[in-house]
Amino acid sequence: MMKTWISLPLIFLLIFLPFFLSQYWLHVMIISLFYVMMASSWNLIAGYTGQISFAHAAFAGVGAYVSGMLAVNIGIPPWLGIFVGTFVASLLGVGLGYLCIRMGGIYLSLTTLGFSEILRIIITNEDRWTRGTMGLQIPGFFTEYSKMSYYFLFLIVSAVFLFILYRLIHSEMGLSFRAVLNDELAAASSGIDTIRVRILAFTISSAMAGMAGGLYGHYLMLITPDIPSLGQMFLVLAMAVIGGMGSFIGPILGAFVLEVLSEYIRIYGEYHVLLFGLVALGVARFAPEGMVGVIKKRWKVKESP
Amino acid sequence: MAEFLMYFTNGLVIGVINAISAIGVSLIVGIMRVINFAHGELYIFAGYFSYHLSLTFGLSPILAMPLSVFFIFLIGILMERLLIRPTYGDEMYSLIITFVLSIVLQNSALLIFGPYPNKPPALISGSTQIFGLFHYGNQRLLSFGISIGILLFVFYLIKKTWFGKSVRAISQDREMASLMGIDHWRINMISFGLGAALAGSAGVIIAPIFPVTPTGSSAISLTAFVVVVLGGMGSLKGCVVGGLILGILENLGAAYVSTMYRHIFAFIILILVLVFRPWGLFGQKT
Amino acid sequence: MSRRILEGKGVAKSFGGLMALRQIDFVLEEGEIVGLIGPNGAGKTTLFNVVSGVYPPDRGELFFDGRLISSLKPYQICRLGIGRTFQIVRPFLKMTCLENILISLIGRGERGKTLEEKKKEAREFLEFVGLRNRENSLAKDLTLIEKKRLEVARALATKPKLLLLDEVLAGLNPSEILQALELIHVIRTQMKITIFWIEHVMGAIMKASDRIIVLDQGEKIKEGKPEEIVSDPRVIEAYLGESNA
Numbered sequence: 001m002m003k004t005w006i007s008l009p010l011i012f013l014l015i016f017l018p019f020f021l022s023q024y025w026l027h028v029m030i031i032s033l034f035y036v037m038m039a040s041s042w043n044l045i046a047g048y049t050g051q052i053s054f055a056h057a058a059f060a061g062v063g064a065y066v067s068g069m070l071a072v073n074i075g076i077p078p079w080l081g082i083f084v085g086t087f088v089a090s091l092l093g094v095g096l097g098y099l100c101i102r103m104g105g106i107y108l109s110l111t112t113l114g115f116s117e118i119l120r121i122i123i124t125n126e127d128r129w130t131r132g133t134m135g136l137q138i139p140g141f142f143t144e145y146s147k148m149s150y151y152f153l154f155l156i157v158s159a160v161f162l163f164i165l166y167r168l169i170h171s172e173m174g175l176s177f178r179a180v181l182n183d184e185l186a187a188a189s190s191g192i193d194t195i196r197v198r199i200l201a202f203t204i205s206s207a208m209a210g211m212a213g214g215l216y217g218h219y220l221m222l223i224t225p226d227i228p229s230l231g232q233m234f235l236v237l238a239m240a241v242i243g244g245m246g247s248f249i250g251p252i253l254g255a256f257v258l259e260v261l262s263e264y265i266r267i268y269g270e271y272h273v274l275l276f277g278l279v280a281l282g283v284a285r286f287a288p289e290g291m292v293g294v295i296k297k298r299w300k301v302k303e304s305p
Numbered sequence: 306m307a308e309f310l311m312y313f314t315n316g317l318v319i320g321v322i323n324a325i326s327a328i329g330v331s332l333i334v335g336i337m338r339v340i341n342f343a344h345g346e347l348y349i350f351a352g353y354f355s356y357h358l359s360l361t362f363g364l365s366p367i368l369a370m371p372l373s374v375f376f377i378f379l380i381g382i383l384m385e386r387l388l389i390r391p392t393y394g395d396e397m398y399s400l401i402i403t404f405v406l407s408i409v410l411q412n413s414a415l416l417i418f419g420p421y422p423n424k425p426p427a428l429i430s431g432s433t434q435i436f437g438l439f440h441y442g443n444q445r446l447l448s449f450g451i452s453i454g455i456l457l458f459v460f461y462l463i464k465k466t467w468f469g470k471s472v473r474a475i476s477q478d479r480e481m482a483s484l485m486g487i488d489h490w491r492i493n494m495i496s497f498g499l500g501a502a503l504a505g506s507a508g509v510i511i512a513p514i515f516p517v518t519p520t521g522s523s524a525i526s527l528t529a530f531v532v533v534v535l536g537g538m539g540s541l542k543g544c545v546v547g548g549l550i551l552g553i554l555e556n557l558g559a560a561y562v563s564t565m566y567r568h569i570f571a572f573i574i575l576i577l578v579l580v581f582r583p584w585g586l587f588g589q590k591t
Numbered sequence: 592m593s594r595r596i597l598e599g600k601g602v603a604k605s606f607g608g609l610m611a612l613r614q615i616d617f618v619l620e621e622g623e624i625v626g627l628i629g630p631n632g633a634g635k636t637t638l639f640n641v642v643s644g645v646y647p648p649d650r651g652e653l654f655f656d657g658r659l660i661s662s663l664k665p666y667q668i669c670r671l672g673i674g675r676t677f678q679i680v681r682p683f684l685k686m687t688c689l690e691n692i693l694i695s696l697i698g699r700g701e702r703g704k705t706l707e708e709k710k711k712e713a714r715e716f717l718e719f720v721g722l723r724n725r726e727n728s729l730a731k732d733l734t735l736i737e738k739k740r741l742e743v744a745r746a747l748a749t750k751p752k753l754l755l756l757d758e759v760l761a762g763l764n765p766s767e768i769l770q771a772l773e774l775i776h777v778i779r780t781q782m783k784i785t786i787f788w789i790e791h792v793m794g795a796i797m798k799a800s801d802r803i804i805v806l807d808q809g810e811k812i813k814e815g816k817p818e819e820i821v822s823d824p825r826v827i828e829a830y831l832g833e834s835n836a
Contacts, residue, residue, distance in 0.1 A: 029833075046397070046401075050396075050397045052397055052400040052439065053399075054404065089712045097578065099576065099579040099583075100487060100579060102583075103579070103583050103584075105396055105397070105400070106334070106338070106396065106400070106538075107534070107579070107583075109340060109342075109400050109404075110530045110534065110575075111575060111576075111579065112344070113523075113526075113530070114527050114530065114531070114571075114572050114575055115572070117524065117527055117568065117572075118568065118569055118572045121565070121566070121568060121569065122569070125565045125566070132453065152479055161653065168407050170710075171706070172693075172697045172706055175419070175686075175690055175693055175694060175697060176697055178683065178685070178686055178690075179683050179686070179694040182683035182684060182685055182686060183681050183682075183683055183684075185645065185665070185677075185681065186677065186681040186682070186683065187694065187698075188644075188645075188664070188665035188666050188669075189341065189643060189645075189665050189666075189669055189674075189675055189677075190666075190694050190698040190745060190748075190749055191666050191669040191670050191695065191698025191699055191700065191749050192666055192694060192698045193664075193666045193699070230408070230523060231408070234404070234405070234408045237401065237404070237405070237573065238405070241401060241405075247666065251376055263618060273408065273412050274409060274412040274413065274416070277405050277406075277408045277409035278409060280401075280405045281388065281402065281405050281406065281409065284392075284401050284402050285387075285388060285391060285392075285402070288398060291803075
């Protein structure tokens with residue numbers, strides 16, 4: 001009941017808000033929705049199965065570049081291209097997952113970090129195909145450019161993502177994810193194929209990053225190696241950590257708050273990364289459940305004096 | 306032939322520096338099951354420290370180098386005490402924290418030192434003829450010598466001293482070690498400091514040869530990680546052999562295939578190891 | 592007719608230089624309750640870990656229900672029908688009691704049951720161990736004895752034919768031990784589950800077991816009926832040796 005009372009007005013707000021926003025803030029909202037998709041899908045592996053992938057931004061890059069290059073070189077429409085990009089990202093996810101996850105979480109983190117770096121180097125150096133750091137110009141989704149259309153496209157896809165994630169987390173598979181996170185050995189001794197569960201979570205999450213990246217690329221219409229960079233990866237991670245890992249709302253909250261804040265901080269220069277880094281360190285150290293955890297605690301204290 | 310030998314020698318020199326850097330990572334993984342993603346940043350910071358200590362503060366490079374390493378050792382100790390220790394046993398948070406720290410340090414380096422490459426003064430100039438085949442820079446030869454010295458020192462520390470015995474006991478069986486009365490908190494802190502100091506040593510040794518930049522740090526971390534996986538997690542011998550293999554392959558590859566793809570060789574090796582021998586050359590299966 | 596449900600042939604396992612198990616042979620008949628005792632470090636938990644697939648044996652073979660299981664993974668062994676508890680209880684701390692049991696039901700890998708049906712079944716297991724009223728409590732908020740009960744319920748919910756119990760009585764007071772023994776009796780007689788258990792509470796394990804296997808320093812030094820064990824000089828020596836050390 002409580003949930004419907006909160007979410008109904010929120011949905012109305014999200015639908016009618018854009019009509020009152022300037023083009024600039026509409027852009028900020030679209031970018032925030034991109035980060036909602038990224039942070040929420042990263043939270044599926046990190047927050048729900050306890051594996052840290054540093055390739056989430058890289059998979060977004062894969063989605064953006066695959067779809068973008070298909071459109072530029074052989075004229076495949078973006079609507080189709082983003083699905084190809086998503087597919088490629090999920091294939092890479094299965095491959096990396098299969099190689100690393102049986103060896104343990106540390107290996108996944110190391111290898112995904114390496115993958116990110118390598119992808120960035122390849123994109124930067126293969127400029128015949130990717131135009132390197134100059135950026136590749138790719139077509140958008142709509143023949144007539146309108147931020148409003150993009151806003152609703154991003155809103156709908158985000159909603160679909162969140163719906164899938166919500167159902168997944170509350171399904172049997174979601175329970176298995178959490179069991180693996182809580183105690184891998186105990187989960188295995190209860191009959192859970194922990195490796196399969198982890199690879200599955202990693203693949204779903206990577207595919208979502210691929211899709212989000214494809215959308216993002218066709219919105220920006222200029223894709224650069226910044227999309228698959230570790231800096232981008234850091235922002236996604238910081239949003240999930242500061243918002244609250246392992247909670248459904250946390251990364252959504254984190255994405256909006258950090259994206260909007262970074263717009264304000266940017267007025268004074270590029271300090272937002274450093275600032276978010278320091279905040280994320282503090283949160284990981286002192287409030288590992290993030291903003292959501294802090295809010296919940298306050299709530300409880302007030303309820304039972 | 307002479308050209309090949311020169312690239313090979315370059316590989317050897319880089320290889321031993323790789324080994325020092327990788328041992329820094331391996332030591333911490335072996336004892337604490339923590340990967341220090343800020344490894345490359347510590348390496349870079351050491352390079353900048355030695356640059357500024359000798360050029361801005363006018364210290365002799367002979368003093369500036371060890372002093373820089375000492376500063377990095379202190380930073381390592383602080384990192385362990387303030388950030389890593391509370392996450393002990395929670396692998397996920399330690400990964401998150403060291404990764405975030407790497408981003409923070411990288412951005413601080415950009416703010417403090419600027420984006421330009423910096424090269425501290427060389428200790429020695431000139432070059433020596435090697436076997437009458439090619440001339441090789443004295444600074445590189447000296448770096449090679451210092452690196453070998455550091456490797457010998459680390460091996461002595463691990464194989465012969467009280468500290469080394471505790472380290473090995475903890476790496477093999479943590480519970481048993483604590484039953485034997487080993488104070489793992491102190492060992493953790495010293496090991497983390499030592500791991501950082503080794504990153505710093507590699508940084509100050511390499512900086513006069515290849516200038517350091519704040520954005521170069523992730524590639525440095527990556528090289529060290531690949532060496533550790535190739536050699537086998539927690540194996541010192543593996544770090545040395547892995548470091549040399551990677552150093553030689555990268556240099557020959559850069560010379561004969563493509564310079565841009567230097568780091569791609571490392572990644573290909575990483576994938577091959579994961580496919581064919583995931584526990585590494587000298588690691589223990591399971 | 593009884594048949595062999597678990598059989599170990601020459602099972603050996605070492606860690607680094609330490610031999611934890613040296614060439615152990617043992618057999619469990621279906622329906623039996625067999626105690627595994629021995630001083631600390633004798634290799635009892637190691638044997639359980641090898642049987643349940645936590646690590647493969649270095650040498651030797653293990654058969655469960657006539658099937659070779661020594662190279663299988665823990666989840667596969669669990670699905671074949673070996674359930675276990677851990678010496679230091681390992682419930683999923685940040686999950687509710689009901690969710691803890693659900694994991695075991697999901698782990699069976701059966702198809703065709705909805706989550707609601709599984710919840711209903713999970714409640715029956717909670718009822719069985721007396722935790723029905725705690726179904727929505729997080730496992731970390733339980734008392735030690737409640738955690739132990741949850742651990743047993745979780746193992747039972749995997750629908751085992753053989754149950755490995757690792758020191759389930761440790762830390763319980765005498766009346767709680769009696770309750771626990773009653774539970775074990777029911778598991779054996781009504782659920783027809785074979786039990787292999789490690790216990791330090793000597794009175795209890797001697798009273799409730801059909802047979803006892805004694806390990807010392809990784810070797811099986813004695814096997815037999817409880818009354819034969821208590822009077823065996825080697826067993827007494829092994830235990831006295833421990834108290835002198």
